[in-house]
Structures are given as structure tokens and as C-alpha cells.
Amino acid sequence: MNPQNPAPPPQISIDTVWLPKQNSTLAETVDFSWDIVMFVSIAFFMLLMGMMVYLAIRYRRHSEFDVTSDRDHNARLEWTWTIIPLAIVIALFFVGFKGFLYASVPPAEAYEINVTAQKWSWTFTYPNGVVTNELTVPAGRPIKLIMSSTDVLHSFYVPEFRAKRDVIPGLYTTLWFQALEPAESTLFCTEYCGGGGEGQQGSGHSAMWTRTHVLTEPDFDAWMRSQEDDPNLPPAQKGAKLSVTRGCAGCHSADGSKGNGPTFKGLFGRPEKMSTGQDIMVDENYLRESILQSQKQIVAGYGAIMPAFEGQLTDKEVTYLIEYIKSVK
Numbered sequence: 001m002n003p004q005n006p007a008p009p010p011q012i013s014i015d016t017v018w019l020p021k022q023n024s025t026l027a028e029t030v031d032f033s034w035d036i037v038m039f040v041s042i043a044f045f046m047l048l049m050g051m052m053v054y055l056a057i058r059y060r061r062h063s064e065f066d067v068t069s070d071r072d073h074n075a076r077l078e079w080t081w082t083i084i085p086l087a088i089v090i091a092l093f094f095v096g097f098k099g100f101l102y103a104s105v106p107p108a109e110a111y112e113i114n115v116t117a118q119k120w121s122w123t124f125t126y127p128n129g130v131v132t133n134e135l136t137v138p139a140g141r142p143i144k145l146i147m148s149s150t151d152v153l154h155s156f157y158v159p160e161f162r163a164k165r166d167v168i169p170g171l172y173t174t175l176w177f178q179a180l181e182p183a184e185s186t187l188f189c190t191e192y193c194g195g196g197g198e199g200q201q202g203s204g205h206s207a208m209w210t211r212t213h214v215l216t217e218p219d220f221d222a223w224m225r226s227q228e229d230d231p232n233l234p235p236a237q238k239g240a241k242l243s244v245t246r247g248c249a250g251c252h253s254a255d256g257s258k259g260n261g262p263t264f265k266g267l268f269g270r271p272e273k274m275s276t277g278q279d280i281m282v283d284e285n286y287l288r289e290s291i292l293q294s295q296k297q298i299v300a301g302y303g304a305i306m307p308a309f310e311g312q313l314t315d316k317e318v319t320y321l322i323e324y325i326k327s328v329k
């Protein structure tokens with residue numbers, strides 16, 4: 001279980017035996033193409049298998065003296081079975097292309113959210129600077145996601161939205177959708193992006209899911225106000241918030257339990273053994289270096305898997321995180 005999301009993920013909502021519930025304007029188009037392809041495939045499968053079985057029985061060898069017909073060609077039949085499937089695949093192309101165009105061109109007025117993927121968490125940055133690790137969007141408004149990865153290939157996927165696109169390091173990919181109604185669903189990573197270390201549960205590709213909340217417009221506004229930074233919050237509490245939104249909590253527990261990285265509990269002021277055999281006292285400067293240049297000093301027994309946050313966190317944010325780590329005793 002992902003420590004960032006202690007509750008189990010909401011299920012994919014399925015209201016039929018067929019596809020998940022539709023919760024975006026794109027879903028109908030996608031499902032239409034899917035249904036047609038499925039229907040055509042099933043119809044042809046039954047037709048072809050039926051004919052094969054029928055002909056095998058009808059023209060089976062009756063006796064040792066049966067001879068095979070010398071007919072080897074029927075132009076009319078061959079034209080028929082060439083033209084009909086060709087017409088069908090051309091029609092399917094246009095059905096798919098129409099949906100592809102719709103999915104590829106976000107409306108100009110779309111609300112933009114930046115998405116950052118990293119091993120193994122999602123970060124969402126809203127236009128006003130609010131940062132979260134769960135995706136919250138208003139229903140009925142087009143949303144454009146501008147996505148990038150800080151490490152390896154990931155892929156954004158919300159089944160109910162029928163929205164899926166690769167998230168790539170060093171490149172922005174975009175994806176847009178417009179949710180239909182308030183609901184909660186699960187966002188998955190669908191590109192295998194590595195596993196947690198041995199015996200380290202709750203991390204790795206399979207744990208790289210988060211929640212998606214679709215809210216009504218007024219609820220969304222209220223939620224956004226609640227997220228905006230409270231200037232009166234003590235630094236350690238700001239750091240605690242950052243630890244969740246920036247993905248630290250995904251690997252570093254606050255309760256002493258073992259994760260991909262050392263727990264924050266009791267970390268400050270303690271000597272730690274490095275992979276080089278050296279002992280280092282955990283102080284502010286050590287923590288700062290471990291956050292910004294995470295590969296420099298690795299605590300013995302842990303993999304060098306933490307992304308470096310150089311250029312991704314401000315000095316203030318690093319200070320808040322250090323204050324938070326100091327406060328976890």
C-alpha cells in the first residue's frame with residue numbers, strides 16, 4: 001500500500017459488464033470505436049468459423065475414390081471478400097480518426113494543470129501554485145494536463161475518463177479531458193517503471209496510483225481555497241505538507257517503518273552509516289544535500305534511487321522540509 005495514500009484506492013467504477021463507467025466527453029467516442037471494432041470482429045469470427053465448419057462437413061471426403069475439384073479460382077468471390085473488408089477498415093479509420101482529432105486538440109479555454117511523474121508518485125501543480133499529489137478537477141470544464149517525468153517513462157491513465165498518455169522525461173506531453181459528473185476514481189501509472197527494493201512493499205510501479213476527485217464547480221472553488229497556502233502555518237507543518245505533495249512520504253515513513261528510504265522518525269541528530277562505510281551526523285546541511293543532490297551520499301543498505309531535487313524545490317521549501325524532519329521524533 002502506498003504510504004501517501006493509506007486508504008485503499010477507489011475502485012474503477014463499472015456499471016455494466018462491458019466497459020468502465022464513462023466520466024468524460026471523450027469516453028463516448030472511444031467506446032463507440034471500441035464497440036464497432038468488437039462487433040465487426042465478433043460477426044466475422046462467427047461467419048468465418050461457421051463457414052469453415054460447414055464446408056469441412058459438407059465437402060468432407062466420402063470415400064477413398066473421392067477426387068478434389070479442379071476449380072481453383074473464383075474472381076467474383078475474391079473481389080467480394082476484398083472489397084467488403086476494405087470498406088469496413090476504411091470506415092473504421094474515419095471513426096477512429098474523428099475521435100483521435102477530438103482527443104488531440106484541447107480547447108483553447110482549457111484549465112491547465114502541470115503533472116510531474118517520478119518514481120513512484122504523481123505531483124499536480126495548479127495555475128495558482130497549489131501543489132497536490134491527488135488530482136482534483138471541476139466537472140464540466142475542459143482540463144489540459146501538461147505532463148513530464150523527472151526520471152523514467154511513466155504513463156497517465158484514468159479508465160473512467162478514457163484518458164491515457166505517456167509521461168516522458170525531458171519532454172512535455174499533453175492530454176485533455178472534460179469530466180461529466182462528480183466522482184472519485186483511480187489514476188494509474190500504466191508504463192512499467194521499476195519496482196521497489198527487495199522486501200519493500202508499497203512502492204514501485206504497481207503502487208504508483210493516486211486518487212482523482214471530480215468536484216462540482218463550487219466544491220472545486222472551495223477545495224482550492226482550502227489548499228492555498230496559509231502564511232501562518234509553522235514551517236514544520238508546511239514541510240509536512242510538502243513531504244506529501246512532493247512525494248517524500250512515499251519512501252520515507254514518519255512512524256519508523258521501513259520504506260525505500262530511511263524513516264524520518266528520529267533521523268535528525270543521529271549518526272548514519274553511509275554506503276562508503278563513513279559515519280555522518282544527520283544535521284541541516286546533510287539533509288539539504290540529501291534532498292538536492294540525493295545521489296552524493298547513500299545511507300548503507302538503501303538503493304541509489306531517490307531523484308535529485310536540485311532546481312525543483314526553492315530554498316524556503318528545503319528549509320520547511322528540514323524543519324519537518326527535525327520535528328519527527
Ligand code: CUA
Nearest residue numbers: 154189191193
Ligand atoms: Cu510510473 Cu509505472
